[in-house]
Amino acid sequence: MMSGQRLQGCRSLHVNEDSGRFLLLAVLILLYLLCGAAVFSAIERPSELRAHGRWNRTLHNFSDAFNVSLKDLNSFLREYESAVAAGIRADALRPRWDFTGAFYFVGTVVSTIGFGMTTPVTVAGKVFLIFYGLLGCAATILFFNLFLERIITLLAVVMKAFRLRRLRTSGLLPPGICQDFAASSLPGWKPSVYHVMLILGLSAIIISCCASAMYTPVEGWAYLDSLYFCFVTFSTIGFGDLVSSQNEAYSYQGLYRLANFFFILTGVCCIYSLFNVISIVIKQVLNWMLGKMSCLCCQRCKANAFLGRRNAIRPGSRLRQGRFGRPPDAEGSDTEGRRLSGEMISMRDLTSSNKISLAIMQKQLSETANGYPRTICGSSRHNGFSGGVGALGIMNNRLAETSDTR
Amino acid sequence: MMSGQRLQGCRSLHVNEDSGRFLLLAVLILLYLLCGAAVFSAIERPSELRAHGRWNRTLHNFSDAFNVSLKDLNSFLREYESAVAAGIRADALRPRWDFTGAFYFVGTVVSTIGFGMTTPVTVAGKVFLIFYGLLGCAATILFFNLFLERIITLLAVVMKAFRLRRLRTSGLLPPGICQDFAASSLPGWKPSVYHVMLILGLSAIIISCCASAMYTPVEGWAYLDSLYFCFVTFSTIGFGDLVSSQNEAYSYQGLYRLANFFFILTGVCCIYSLFNVISIVIKQVLNWMLGKMSCLCCQRCKANAFLGRRNAIRPGSRLRQGRFGRPPDAEGSDTEGRRLSGEMISMRDLTSSNKISLAIMQKQLSETANGYPRTICGSSRHNGFSGGVGALGIMNNRLAETSDTR
Numbered sequence: 001m002m003s004g005q006r007l008q009g010c011r012s013l014h015v016n017e018d019s020g021r022f023l024l025l026a027v028l029i030l031l032y033l034l035c036g037a038a039v040f041s042a043i044e045r046p047s048e049l050r051a052h053g054r055w056n057r058t059l060h061n062f063s064d065a066f067n068v069s070l071k072d073l074n075s076f077l078r079e080y081e082s083a084v085a086a087g088i089r090a091d092a093l094r095p096r097w098d099f100t101g102a103f104y105f106v107g108t109v110v111s112t113i114g115f116g117m118t119t120p121v122t123v124a125g126k127v128f129l130i131f132y133g134l135l136g137c138a139a140t141i142l143f144f145n146l147f148l149e150r151i152i153t154l155l156a157v158v159m160k161a162f163r164l165r166r167l168r169t170s171g172l173l174p175p176g177i178c179q180d181f182a183a184s185s186l187p188g189w190k191p192s193v194y195h196v197m198l199i200l201g202l203s204a205i206i207i208s209c210c211a212s213a214m215y216t217p218v219e220g221w222a223y224l225d226s227l228y229f230c231f232v233t234f235s236t237i238g239f240g241d242l243v244s245s246q247n248e249a250y251s252y253q254g255l256y257r258l259a260n261f262f263f264i265l266t267g268v269c270c271i272y273s274l275f276n277v278i279s280i281v282i283k284q285v286l287n288w289m290l291g292k293m294s295c296l297c298c299q300r301c302k303a304n305a306f307l308g309r310r311n312a313i314r315p316g317s318r319l320r321q322g323r324f325g326r327p328p329d330a331e332g333s334d335t336e337g338r339r340l341s342g343e344m345i346s347m348r349d350l351t352s353s354n355k356i357s358l359a360i361m362q363k364q365l366s367e368t369a370n371g372y373p374r375t376i377c378g379s380s381r382h383n384g385f386s387g388g389v390g391a392l393g394i395m396n397n398r399l400a401e402t403s404d405t406r
Numbered sequence: 407m408m409s410g411q412r413l414q415g416c417r418s419l420h421v422n423e424d425s426g427r428f429l430l431l432a433v434l435i436l437l438y439l440l441c442g443a444a445v446f447s448a449i450e451r452p453s454e455l456r457a458h459g460r461w462n463r464t465l466h467n468f469s470d471a472f473n474v475s476l477k478d479l480n481s482f483l484r485e486y487e488s489a490v491a492a493g494i495r496a497d498a499l500r501p502r503w504d505f506t507g508a509f510y511f512v513g514t515v516v517s518t519i520g521f522g523m524t525t526p527v528t529v530a531g532k533v534f535l536i537f538y539g540l541l542g543c544a545a546t547i548l549f550f551n552l553f554l555e556r557i558i559t560l561l562a563v564v565m566k567a568f569r570l571r572r573l574r575t576s577g578l579l580p581p582g583i584c585q586d587f588a589a590s591s592l593p594g595w596k597p598s599v600y601h602v603m604l605i606l607g608l609s610a611i612i613i614s615c616c617a618s619a620m621y622t623p624v625e626g627w628a629y630l631d632s633l634y635f636c637f638v639t640f641s642t643i644g645f646g647d648l649v650s651s652q653n654e655a656y657s658y659q660g661l662y663r664l665a666n667f668f669f670i671l672t673g674v675c676c677i678y679s680l681f682n683v684i685s686i687v688i689k690q691v692l693n694w695m696l697g698k699m700s701c702l703c704c705q706r707c708k709a710n711a712f713l714g715r716r717n718a719i720r721p722g723s724r725l726r727q728g729r730f731g732r733p734p735d736a737e738g739s740d741t742e743g744r745r746l747s748g749e750m751i752s753m754r755d756l757t758s759s760n761k762i763s764l765a766i767m768q769k770q771l772s773e774t775a776n777g778y779p780r781t782i783c784g785s786s787r788h789n790g791f792s793g794g795v796g797a798l799g800i801m802n803n804r805l806a807e808t809s810d811t812r
Contacts, residue, residue: 018559022552029545033516036538037509043531044503051492051527058485068472077486077496079464084490085647086457090483097451103443110439114643116522121457125449126634132442137641138684139435145685146428153424228532235543237520240646241491278544279551286548 017294021286028286087118092248100257104245107261110136111268113238117246148273152191155199159191193280200274207270208234211263215244218256234267235275423700427692434692493524498654506663510651513667516542517674519644523652554679558597561605565597599686606680613676614640617669621650624662640673641681 063070080088087096095101096118105118109129120126212226221229221242229242245260469476486494493502501507502524511524515535526532597605618632627635627648635648651666 018552018555022549022556025545025549025552029516029542029549032542032545033509033512036512036515036542037505039534039538040511040526040531041503041505041508043528043534044508044526047528048492048501048503051489052494055485055489055492055494058482058489062478062482066472066474066478068474072468072472074496076464076468079461080483080486081490081496083457083461083464084487086454086461088458088461090480090487095454097447097454099443099447102447102450103439105446106439106442109442109643110435112518112642112644114520114638114645116645116647119645119647120446120450122449122453123630125446126630128445128449130634130637132445133637133641133643134680135684135688136435136438136442137643138681139431139438139688141681142685142688143428143431143435146424146431149424150428224529224532228536231536231539232520235539236518236642237515237539237543238518238644239520239522239525241522241525274540275544275547278541279548282545282548 017290020290021283024286024289025282085119086121093246094248106132106136107264108238109133110140111236111264112137112140113233113236113264113268115233115238115240115243117240117243144269144272147269148276151200151273152196155191155196159195193277197274197277197281200270200277204234204267204270204274207263207267211267214256214259214263218250219244219247230263230267231271233264234271236268236272423696426696427689430692430695431688491525492527499652500654512538512542513670514644515539516546517642517670518543518546519639519642519670519674521639521644521646521649523646523649550675550678553675554682557606557679558602561597561602565601599683603680603683603687606676606683610640610673610676610680613669613673617673620662620665620669624656625650625653636669636673637677639670640677642674642678 059070059073062068063073087093096105101118107113108115108118110133120129208227208230211230212223215221215226215229216223219226219242225242229244231237232239232242233244244264245257250256465476465479468474469479493499502511507524513519514521514524515538526535614633614636617636618629621627621632621635622629625632625648631648635650637643638645638648639650650670651663656662
């Protein structure tokens with residue numbers, strides 16, 4: 001119960017930090033969008049104007065050459081646009097809705113790439129798409145997460161050997177831990193977020209370069225366009241201005257489609273993982289920024305802590321310890337803290353496979369601490385708490401207790 | 407050290423379960439794709455053929471009416487396609503790359519919607535997009551995760567009141583926990599995954615209906631098309647066959663663009679959260695399926711457990727208890743287990759804000775248990791373990807210990 005009472009004051013700090021991080025990120029993203037819009041507008045606007053001029057010349061030349069009124073031409077082009085929506089191009093394309101084309105389509109749906117080179121036009125297709133995508137996208141997100149977790153496990157296999165040898169040689173660890181090391185299997189070992197980001201980034205670059213080396217000759221794109229297509233596809237943005245494997249016939253068609261599927265699958269998994277790892281680093285940067293600007297926040301939190309809560313002194317005092325009990329080299333300790341949290345976050349974020357077990361661990365913690373497993377189970381059968389009460393109580397007590405050491 | 411040695415045998419079971427879940431999901435997704443391809447092909451193929459026939463008639467009629475050779479028409483249409491890629495349509499559209507258009511574009515990039523109604527055509531634009539999207543998409547993923555965590559907190563505020571009252575009235579909890587309840591603040595309370603899924607689904611439907619009610623009159627789409635657009639956009643699929651706010655002029659243009667931005671933002675956040683919650687439920691279904699087909703797996707694990715590992719008996723025996731110590735109504739206990747894990751998973755997955763604190767809690771756990779915080783910190787400064795060693799060691803010992811009770 002001690003911890004249960006202690007956390008009252010820090011809870012407000014905790015909530016404030018979360019909201020602050022959220023708002024700070026929102027503001028930064030908005031600024032990022034504004035800057036990006038300015039840059040893209042500056043880069044692309046001239047070429048757009050040139051394209052308009054070029055097209056107007058083409059249109060008038062055609063209308064003069066074949067004395068077709070612009071009105072007729074526009075109505076013709078409008079019909080062509082509706083035909084384009086149905087997957088028709090001036091050059092013959094592969095059929096949109098034969099089985100392979102439909103398979104490509106559903107692949108772009110569940111992966112949320114959504115090129116748009118194929119879109120349902122019938123009412124039944126649109127309705128079915130909504131329900132089909134709802135389940136498919138969720139399953140794919142889970143697949144990506146499990147893939148990420150598998151990748152981390154794989155990296156752990158490789159890096160554990162290096163680390164362990166370096167540790168043993170440097171003799172930094174007391175024999176007790178070394179035994180623990182030797183005894184602990186792979187899941188007991190997780191690489192850091194920075195190593196994972198580096199490795200994922202390198203593999204993403206390698207995959208993109210290999211895929212581009214395939215697309216450039218087969219699709220006849222420039223190599224840079226192929227790289228652009230790879231990023232747009234692997235990041236599931238999927239503009240659809242460039243779409244692979246759309247022509248009516250290729251040499252080695254089956255092989256090319258297989259390689260295309262393979263590259264897109266691995267690339268999407270890799271970039272998705274990379275995005276998640278980068279987002280962790282961004283979160284650390286946000287925490288660091290919040291820590292920098294948190295003096296004002298601290299005052300408010302302490303004020304809150306004293307607002308008529310029991311034991312409000314404790315968190316405040318611990319807060320003061322946490323804030324001002326630091327060594328003078330605040331910068332070093334700060335970065336150190338970031339790396340610490342970075343390591344731990346990476347492990348929390350990148351091991352999505354242990355959730356159930358972790359939950360059970362929480363339950364055991366709570367039961368051993370409270371000693372009423374029966375009660376929990378009994379109540380869970382009726383109101384669906386399922387042991388979350390005591391477990392989460394303890395969890396959050398501890399979390400709030402330590403949240404000011406962030 | 408006890409737990410450190412105990413987990414040897416169960417670790418293999420653990421890894422097997424993870425790999426099995428991953429493979430099972432991959433197989434199920436593949437089947438899902440095949441079925442979806444068959445259904446879409448059956449639904450859309452006829453309309454595609456009709457569209458081809460219609461377009462061919464239009465093409466020939468036009469070529470006859472204005473005696474333009476099909477070759478000239480096709481080259482003309484090819485030029486029109488390149489003009490379309492630059493954002494030109496028969497009907498006048500808003501400028502693509504003025505500031506507002508570029509802002510819309512970068513919004514579709516960082517959210518990975520990627521309509522493709524606007525795409526960079528210059529080399530500089532394509533290169534910049536790659537680096538811009540890399541950071542932007544990661545930041546947006548973090549934003550979505552923090553939004554999800556905020557939503558859960560909000561739901562916790564609401565649902566805690568209901569639950570607490572119902573508990574008190576039903577008197578299921580011993581007074582100790584009731585006090586803990588009253589004492590514990592919001593983060594000590596998390597709604598279950600099913601409630602969150604229900605609420606997110608309802609809010610997604612409400613947002614989509616409201617947005618469609620706006621799009622239908624303003625864009626002149628059918629209401630169903632508007633709903634289809636909402637799903638395709640909010641799920642970040644973003645085909646681009648329907649794109650809002652593309653005409654040159656609307657009545658109340660500024661207001662409409664603002665509402666469009668607002669709806670897309672809230673809708674994407676909502677559907678993203680919904681996908682993640684559904685993916686949790688899918689994971690539970692996978693675990694349940696694995697539990698059903700795990701007898702064979704158990705044999706293998708026990709075999710592994712006996713393969714020359716120290717204390718390999720222990721996990722095996724605990725495994726046997728876990729498997730055959732169940733009440734005869736295996737079905738009931740199984741579903742119960744699922745609900746348990748469901749509740750706990752939901753809390754683990756849906757509180758992404760406590761990762762750092764949780765990590766620190768792990769560190770404390772390990773330090774209190776091992777009693778060598780100094781050593782950890784010392785080593786962390788040199789090799790970046792940062793306390794993950796003992797902490798994760800203990801974490802995974804406990805996880806592996808309980809992994810057979812899944």
